[in-house]
Amino acid sequence: MRINKWLNIPALFVLMIGCTVHPDALASEKSVFRQRGEASYYARNLHGQETASGEIFNNNKLVAAHKTLPLGSKVQVTNLQNNKAVTVRINDRGPFKRGRIIDLSRAAAKKIDLLEDGTAPVRIVRID
Template identity: 45%
Template structure:
């Protein structure tokens, strides 16, 4: 028994002396649409209850937005670059159709990120998630 234990201990000892594995390679960033920078504005009072491009009725108290490029049903984080305030929104509509503007948000979101008083603000729109299967329908 003593003869069998010595090789086993030797193997265990050699395993402890081996070099550690190399560090994991950095993971590539998630593919998808890149963040956009531009101006944001917000919907005026005449849109309440009207149908959006997604078919939903516009709710000025919701965390939703319009984008020309992000898929309907996707979620994005809109950050006011002047205030640093952010809100997550779900893309339910198309637009804005004013040069330099990248997103229209609801009055609720405009208030939360500090752009309601001025009407527009420079923002970054960062995609967070793709539309869910049910949202895509």
């Protein structure tokens, strides 16, 4: 018995149409930057110094330093010891101490109760 190979084409066409993904659906599925590690905060003597972005560092603003995220990125930093979170803008590079993933301004560190210990395990999620 000979099977006509053209008989399966309509079924194949319907299958292909059902499996297509609209381009807008792909655009909305951006990968989200997430990172876990140790956070610290800036020393007071850096207040007033120029950052990698060119702005003057202000320990009273909600800003931070990260090694690779684009300058101007906004991230939510959550202290994993108490679940307190703060949103900061990346305006500098660092930290340069091994094992640290982000340096927060004093104001940001205060919001997540990081000041007393000086460091804490955190989760970073890019939100912009």
